[in-house]
Amino acid sequence: MTERLPSWRAGATRDAIIDYLDGLGEVPVDDRVAYFDNDGTLWCERPGYVQLDFFVDELQRRSADDPSIAERPEFDAVLRADPVAMGEVGMERIAVALAGLFDGETPDAFAAVVDDFIARYRHPELERPVDGLVYQPMLELLEELRSLEFTIGIVTGGGTEFVRRLSQQLYGVPPELVVGTLIGYEFARADDERPVLRRTVALMGHANEGAAKVTNIQTQLGRAPIVAGGNSGGDREMMEWATAGRHPGLAILVDHDDAEREYRYVGRAQTFEESETINDVAERLGWVTVSMARDWATVFPDA
Amino acid sequence: MTERLPSWRAGATRDAIIDYLDGLGEVPVDDRVAYFDNDGTLWCERPGYVQLDFFVDELQRRSADDPSIAERPEFDAVLRADPVAMGEVGMERIAVALAGLFDGETPDAFAAVVDDFIARYRHPELERPVDGLVYQPMLELLEELRSLEFTIGIVTGGGTEFVRRLSQQLYGVPPELVVGTLIGYEFARADDERPVLRRTVALMGHANEGAAKVTNIQTQLGRAPIVAGGNSGGDREMMEWATAGRHPGLAILVDHDDAEREYRYVGRAQTFEESETINDVAERLGWVTVSMARDWATVFPDA
Numbered sequence: 001m002t003e004r005l006p007s008w009r010a011g012a013t014r015d016a017i018i019d020y021l022d023g024l025g026e027v028p029v030d031d032r033v034a035y036f037d038n039d040g041t042l043w044c045e046r047p048g049y050v051q052l053d054f055f056v057d058e059l060q061r062r063s064a065d066d067p068s069i070a071e072r073p074e075f076d077a078v079l080r081a082d083p084v085a086m087g088e089v090g091m092e093r094i095a096v097a098l099a100g101l102f103d104g105e106t107p108d109a110f111a112a113v114v115d116d117f118i119a120r121y122r123h124p125e126l127e128r129p130v131d132g133l134v135y136q137p138m139l140e141l142l143e144e145l146r147s148l149e150f151t152i153g154i155v156t157g158g159g160t161e162f163v164r165r166l167s168q169q170l171y172g173v174p175p176e177l178v179v180g181t182l183i184g185y186e187f188a189r190a191d192d193e194r195p196v197l198r199r200t201v202a203l204m205g206h207a208n209e210g211a212a213k214v215t216n217i218q219t220q221l222g223r224a225p226i227v228a229g230g231n232s233g234g235d236r237e238m239m240e241w242a243t244a245g246r247h248p249g250l251a252i253l254v255d256h257d258d259a260e261r262e263y264r265y266v267g268r269a270q271t272f273e274e275s276e277t278i279n280d281v282a283e284r285l286g287w288v289t290v291s292m293a294r295d296w297a298t299v300f301p302d303a
Numbered sequence: 304m305t306e307r308l309p310s311w312r313a314g315a316t317r318d319a320i321i322d323y324l325d326g327l328g329e330v331p332v333d334d335r336v337a338y339f340d341n342d343g344t345l346w347c348e349r350p351g352y353v354q355l356d357f358f359v360d361e362l363q364r365r366s367a368d369d370p371s372i373a374e375r376p377e378f379d380a381v382l383r384a385d386p387v388a389m390g391e392v393g394m395e396r397i398a399v400a401l402a403g404l405f406d407g408e409t410p411d412a413f414a415a416v417v418d419d420f421i422a423r424y425r426h427p428e429l430e431r432p433v434d435g436l437v438y439q440p441m442l443e444l445l446e447e448l449r450s451l452e453f454t455i456g457i458v459t460g461g462g463t464e465f466v467r468r469l470s471q472q473l474y475g476v477p478p479e480l481v482v483g484t485l486i487g488y489e490f491a492r493a494d495d496e497r498p499v500l501r502r503t504v505a506l507m508g509h510a511n512e513g514a515a516k517v518t519n520i521q522t523q524l525g526r527a528p529i530v531a532g533g534n535s536g537g538d539r540e541m542m543e544w545a546t547a548g549r550h551p552g553l554a555i556l557v558d559h560d561d562a563e564r565e566y567r568y569v570g571r572a573q574t575f576e577e578s579e580t581i582n583d584v585a586e587r588l589g590w591v592t593v594s595m596a597r598d599w600a601t602v603f604p605d606a
Contacts, residue, residue, distance in 0.1 A: 030471065107521055108549075151477065164525045168333065174454065175525030176479055185521050187514035187540065194547045195514075195540055197521055204522060205507070211490035211498075218410055218488050218500055219507060220523050222467045222478030237490065237498055244497045246411075 004144060007137040007298040014295065016288045020227075020250045021144060027226065027247050029149045034227035035179075035217060035238060036138070038156040038163055041231045041254050042171060044133045044300075046263040047125060048081070051158050054117050055098045056081070062101070072097065099159075099183055100201045107161065107185075107197055114165040128300065134170050135254075136301045137290075138229070142171060145227065153177035153221055157209045157234055179220045181208045209234035214241045229254065233278050239287060251287040255279060258292040261299045307447060310440040310601040317598065319591045323530075323553045324447060330529065330550050332452045337530035338520065338541060339441070341459040341466055341483075344534045344557050345474060347436045347603075349566040350428065351384070354461050357420050358401045359384070365404070375400065402462075402486055403504045410464070410488075410500055417468040431603065437473050438557075439604045440593075441532070445474060448530065456480035456524055460512045460537055482523045484511045512537035517544045532557065536581050542590060554590040558582060561595040564602045 008014040024032070039045035059079055063069040070079055074097035077085035086094060102110050118130055126133065142152055154173050156163050160180035167173040182204040185197045206212045214237045217224070228235070228242035229252040243249035256265040282289045292299060311317040327335070342348035362382055366372040373382055377400035380388035389397060405413050421433055429436065445455055457476050459466050463483035470476040485507040488500045509515045517540050520527070531538070531545035532555040546552035559568040585592045595602060 030477075107527070151479070153479070160522070161525070174333075176454070176456070176523070178525065182522050185518040187517050195517060195543045196547075197517060214490050214498060214500060215488040219463070219485050220479070222464070222481065224410070240498045244499075 005137065005140050007140055007296060009295055009297045011295060013288060013290055017141070017250070017252070020248070021148060023248070024148060031223075031226060031245075031247055032145075032148060032150040033153070033221075033223045033225045034145050034150045034229075035153045035155045035221075035225040035242075036142075036228070037230040037232070037235045037238070038154050038158060038180075040256065041229050041235070042134055042138050042154070043130075044123065044126070044135075044262060046256075046265075049158065050121070050130065050133070051162050052078070053121065053124075054114065054162065055101070057117055057121075058101055058113065074098070095207075096201060096203075099203075102199050103201050104198045107199075110161060110199060111165055114162055118166065126300070128303070130166060131170060132300055132303060134301065135296070136298045137296045138254075139171070139301070141229075141252075146172075150227070151177070151223070153179065153217075153225075155208065155213050155217060155238060156180040157207060159183070160208075177221070179208060179213075179216050211237045213238040217241070226250065228252070231256065231278075236278060236281060240285065243285070243287075251282070251285070253278065253282040253287050253289045255289050255291050257294075258296075258299065260293075262292055308440065308443050310443055310599060312598055312600045314598060316591060316593055320444070320553070320555070323551070324451060326551070327451060334526075334529060334548075334550055335448075335451060335453040336456070336524075336526045336528045337448050337453045337532075338456045338458045338482075338524075338528040338545075339445075339531070340533040340535070340538045340541070341457050341461055343559065344532050344538070345437055345441050345457070346433075347426065347429070347438075347565060349559075349568075352461065353424070353433065353436070354465050355381070356424065356427075357417065357465065358404070360420055360424075361404055361416065377401070398510075399504060399506075402502075402506075405486075405502050406504050407501050410502075413464060413502060414468055417465055421469065429603070431606070433469060434473060435603055435606060437604065438599070439601045440599045441557075442474070442604070444532075444555075449475075453530070454480070454526070456482065456520075456528075458511065458516050458520060458541060459483040460510060462486070463511075480524070482511060482516075482519050514540045516541040520544070529553065531555070534559065534581075539581060539584060543588065546588070546590075554585070554588070556581060556585040556590050556592045558592050558594050560597075561599075561602065563596070565595055 036042055039049055059075050070076055073089050074094045077089050123133055152173055154167055158180050160178055160182045163180050164175040164178045167178045184200045184202040184204045186200050188196045188198055190196050208216055224245050225242040226247050227250045228239045230239050231254040239251035242251050256263055308317055339345055342352055362378050373379055376392050377397045380392050426436055455476055457470055461483050463481055463485045466483050467478040467481045470481045487503045487505040487507045489503050491499045491501055493499050511519055527548050528545040529550050530553045531542045533542050534557040542554035545554050559566055
């Protein structure tokens with residue numbers, strides 16, 4: 001018999017997950033739904049988000065052609081990777097400016113730029129390509145869930161279209177099961193009258209964090225999860241939602257405490273609404289907290 | 304060998320569909336995506352939309368308890384099924400008022416009301432339950448597409464949550480692959496702090512018709528179709544979109560010309576933007592037009 005969750009060390013965390021999965025007997029397949037955050041939950045988000053590296057890469061390419069681009073304060077702060085300057089400009093203004101880089105592009109054109117970046121990308125410190133940045137134990141958990149006929153989705157604060165270019169390849173999750181922060185589109189017609197979609201700079205709704213993850217799950221996916229995984233305050237409401245339904249739920253918090261193999265996060269952010277860290281929330285609500293250092297025998301897949 | 308599309312009569316229409324499917328050889332599975340309109344394309348929409356019957360049923364139940372409900376002009380027009388009064392009040396005002404019937408309800412509570420209605424419902428003229436109102440030839444087409452590894456979605460002008468309660472049972476389509484007209488939700492907390500979702504009366508974006516079907520496909524599903532089916536001007540842009548990509552596309556228009564077994568639509572609506580019927584558009588753009596009277600040996604499944 002193949003060992004289940006082989007990259008998870010034996011112990012209370014692994015036992016809690018396997019006990020939960022083994023107890024699903026009466027939950028109908030239609031209700032077997034699991035959603036996971038992406039950055040810091042399914043793959044590495046430090047020292048910076050991969051999507052931010054994508055924008056920096058695009059800015060570098062464009063400013064090589066047109067140096068005046070780097071004069072814009074939003075882009076200057078990002079290109080210099082200067083957290084103080086980024087804080088002064090404001091992340092929201094920066095996000096809008098970055099999204100504006102692709103204003104008017106078609107979905108296919110944007111996808112081609114992402115694909116080109118992904119093919120070239122290596123993590124600045126781990127020197128791994130994108131498929132080497134996913135967490136091997138989480139891939140095994142997805143596999144376990146699939147063997148139990150779960151529908152698996154990704155509910156991310158990142159850009160929906162960026163993550164959709166990776167979700168099938170990295171996690172076996174099709175585009176319609178990716179819910180992130182969404183840019184709007186405009187329907188237009190080409191000179192020959194054929195329909196064309198073009199990206200706008202307008203955000204649809206709010207950034208997909210916190211309570212927005214729950215409302216966006218309902219509107220875009222239509223089913224509540226019974227399993228949810230996250231790693232930050234932005235995942236709190238989604239994880240609570242997974243344990244608030246009529247079936248027993250499982251909320252899994254990934255705790256980054258492994259300075260040797262990945263990153264040890266210090267000064268953990270408070271959740272948005274309360275002066276309580278997400279780890280404190282997890283303990284109070286009886287979630288399963290995964291210590292990367294203690295619970296994972298392997299962090300990343302073999303090269 | 305089992306006959307393919309057995310409820311389709313031999314002829315040019317059936318040949319065109321089978322020729323298209325047989326020619327898909329080099330199209331990657333990830334690009335095999337088909338979307339269908341629901342009302343009038345996958346199931347019967349006459350003499351009135353099933354969803355409108357649902358609202359009438361709900362109004363009748365509520366006005367039995369509280370007759371003053373019927374005094375509201377929007378509800379009075381609907382309860383009397385009076386097209387002139389409905390036109391005077393305006394369909395948009397009526398739609399908002401009907402959606403308001405469920406203001407503040409949870410997704411589960413709304414689902415229970417829909418399920419109860421569906422269990423009792425019989426078509427007023429055909430006297431069939433909902434699973435007898437789907438078109439047998441279209442079910443066979445979905446089956447053919449599935450055997451070719453297509454991802455199948457429903458892109459409807461109807462209410463997303465209403466159609467999601469039926470899509471798995473009727474068509475094998477899961478909730479996340481249903482895109483319709485969307486009501487927003489509010490995230491709240493119960494007295495015990497558990498998260499709760501409540502319906503609002505705010506429409507998210509536009510009614511899912513015309514160009515909105517294309518932009519909503521991109522934002523909510525993320526992939527363009529290569530096969531699309533519809534029956535009205537509201538499906539035009541989605542069907543054009545299916546034939547505007549890098550792979551050959553197939554657009555299928557269902558023409559209701561069968562007064563004997565279903566309905567013969569007279570005074571076909573012009574498309575929204577041009578003084579051209581959807582049948583004229585289909586002919587001009589080389590779509591496959593399905594004559595229900597000529598091309599379908601069977602319309603509805605056996606009881």
